[in-house]
Amino acid sequence: xxxxxxxxxIIVVIVLAVFLVLHFKGQKDNESLMEEIxxxxxxxxxxxxxxxxxxxxxxxxxxxxxxxxxxEAISYIQTHVEEPxxxxxxxxxxxxxxSYLEEVAKKDTKAVEHEIGKVGTSVKSYIKNIVEKTETVxxxxxxxxxxxxxxxxxxxxxxxxxxxxxxxxxxxKK
Numbered sequence: 001x002x003x004x005x006x007x008x009x010i011i012v013v014i015v016l017a018v019f020l021v022l023h024f025k026g027q028k029d030n031e032s033l034m035e036e037i038x039x040x041x042x043x044x045x046x047x048x049x050x051x052x053x054x055x056x057x058x059x060x061x062x063x064x065x066x067x068x069x070x071x072e073a074i075s076y077i078q079t080h081v082e083e084p085x086x087x088x089x090x091x092x093x094x095x096x097x098x099s100y101l102e103e104v105a106k107k108d109t110k111a112v113e114h115e116i117g118k119v120g121t122s123v124k125s126y127i128k129n130i131v132e133k134t135e136t137v138x139x140x141x142x143x144x145x146x147x148x149x150x151x152x153x154x155x156x157x158x159x160x161x162x163x164x165x166x167x168x169x170x171x172x173k174k
Contacts, residue, residue, distance in 0.1 A: 040130045064172050
């Protein structure tokens with residue numbers, strides 16, 4: 001009987017330790033996300049409009065999209081998606097590249113559903129929703145977007161050259 005209580009006590013301690021580790025990890029993730037939200041909130045809606053206008057100007061009259069531009073956009077987003085976006089300039093530049101990918105994807109319906117097109121749309125929506133406060137900025141909404149973006153980014157990392165090539169073919173007019 002004494003052994004039973006000792007084993008039970010050890011199990012309880014282990015379960016409690018695991019709970020505490022997961023709880024503090026979740027709390028740290030929430031704090032990190034709130035830092036990111038505060039960093040992105042420094043960007044003004046007018047700043048986003050400027051970034052969108054830059055993309056319109058860049059793509060006006062363009063019939064062939066450069067593969068290097070797609071690669072540059074994805075690389076920038078992937079570089080900054082893993083860490084909290086605390087700097088408004090990083091947030092604006094991510095929005096710029098996301099807008100670029102989203103706009104280029106509109107050239108072909110398959111490109112819109114392609115992983116790279118989805119990354120553009122997701123990152124743009126994530127930043128825009130925080131800046132324009134179109135949704136209640138909450139940790140849960142932000143977690144959803146960040147999770148989706150990270151999953152897409154991981155998939156792209158594993159097959160980047162192939163996916164950039166596919167996306168480039170979809171958005172380049174023959």
